[in-house]
Amino acid sequence: MAASTFSATVAIAAKDLLVERRTKTAFFSSLVFAFLVLTVIYFARDRTAVGDLDLAPGALWVAFTFAGMLGLNRAFLLERENRAIDGLRLTPATPTAVFLGKVFGNLIFIGVVELVSLPVFVLFYNVPIWRQLPVLLLVIALATVGFVAVGTLISAMVVRTRFSEVMLPVLLLPFLFPPVVAAVNLTRQIVALRPLSELSGWLSLLAGFVIIFFTLSLFLFEAILEE
């Protein structure tokens, strides 16, 4: 069954990303949004009081969080228009495959936005990340996976409601608190070139959150998909 779950996952992700023309506009909107956030935050402070490296971690994660929410928004707007979720229920794909497929599709979308924003961020804020790049990428990957897993679950619920655009942030934001705070603190330590051993505290919190909430979202998704 692993093979068919895998192929179902990939098929669902592909459908989300390739079939919808809206993906391109949403992608560019998210990118521009991230750039704008980074820019505005850069200028919205007293340069003599707040250094670039003090501001950088917060700016990065505000940009990623909001761009990420735009991405999730796009994903479920597709569902809404076509009632695609009903179609998915009719396929032989298991709820696990549907969840993983949606998460994977969202991850790719948001991941690309993040990867493109990252050099811009490094440039704007004069961030010395070259040596620390692998760790930073790990942190970004972990936090994004956590955010997308919970976001995908909540989007699937919210798509059924009337005020879905507002409901998604309202329900999701509390769940972003632990991963984003951990990610910001880790980014701060990475940018300040702290030794890896110092990162272990926040990293274990982040990893713990992602493991627990990814698993939980996966199990709970079945209850969402039932009819």
Add this chain to the structure above:
Amino acid sequence: MTRRDSALRTARLGGMITAAALLGLAGIYVRALMFTPVERTQGLAQKIFYVHAPVAWAALLAFLVTGVVSLIYLFMRDRKLDLVASSSAEVGVAFAVVMLTTGPLWGKPVWGTWWTWDARLTSTLFIFLLFVGYLVLRGALSDFDVRARFSAVMGVMALVLVPFIHVTVYWFRTLHPEPVLMKPERPSLPSAMLVTLLSSIAVFTAMYLGFLIMRYALAVLEDVREQEIVDGVP
């Protein structure tokens, strides 16, 4: 006995417990304000503690009940469990509002600041926000079954989240020690104060139960009414 009649009897029971608890609250007020000694360093404002701490406990209890009952619902799928979970959430909001208003009123005179982002306060704030989100989600879903399932999912997620919030803030503060605020000491309370506190906790626990039972009965009555509408009964 019809479901309605049974619900009305439950409502009456809840009403009686609530009335008793409200009388108890009046008693606590009298005892705390007039018969409990004033704490020397904090002054009169310290007495807010006899309301704030027990109500925070009640809000936390309500939250736990919502979360745990939501989890059980996902396994047992008994509609009554959904009604208990959602009732507990609404009662929890009421207690959380009292908690979030009395807290700053105690904090300002005693700590010098209305709010501080410590682990406990931040967690209780999030409990309030999660309750509100839960109820808003319910309000936006009209199908019984979908509403019950989705609320239960949110309930379980919220339950698992709060410990993470607590740890995150705790970690943030221990790794970044902030200037130490003047915090009220917690020496062991002299017996007069302890009795007031414990009695208040008992009263608020009873109040939670009374409110919960009444709210549950109301939920059943609303459920019966909705079912009648669906069945076309005038």
Add this chain to the structure above:
Amino acid sequence: MEYPDNGGYMVAAYIVAAIVIVVYAVSLYVRVRAQMRSRG
């Protein structure tokens, strides 16, 4: 008085708490009554 003069906060807190609790209790009562009345 040897202790700080902050009784105002205490009064405010006790009043706010009482109001919220009583309002909620009354709302429950009123809502249950409304359900009873709708069926006569």
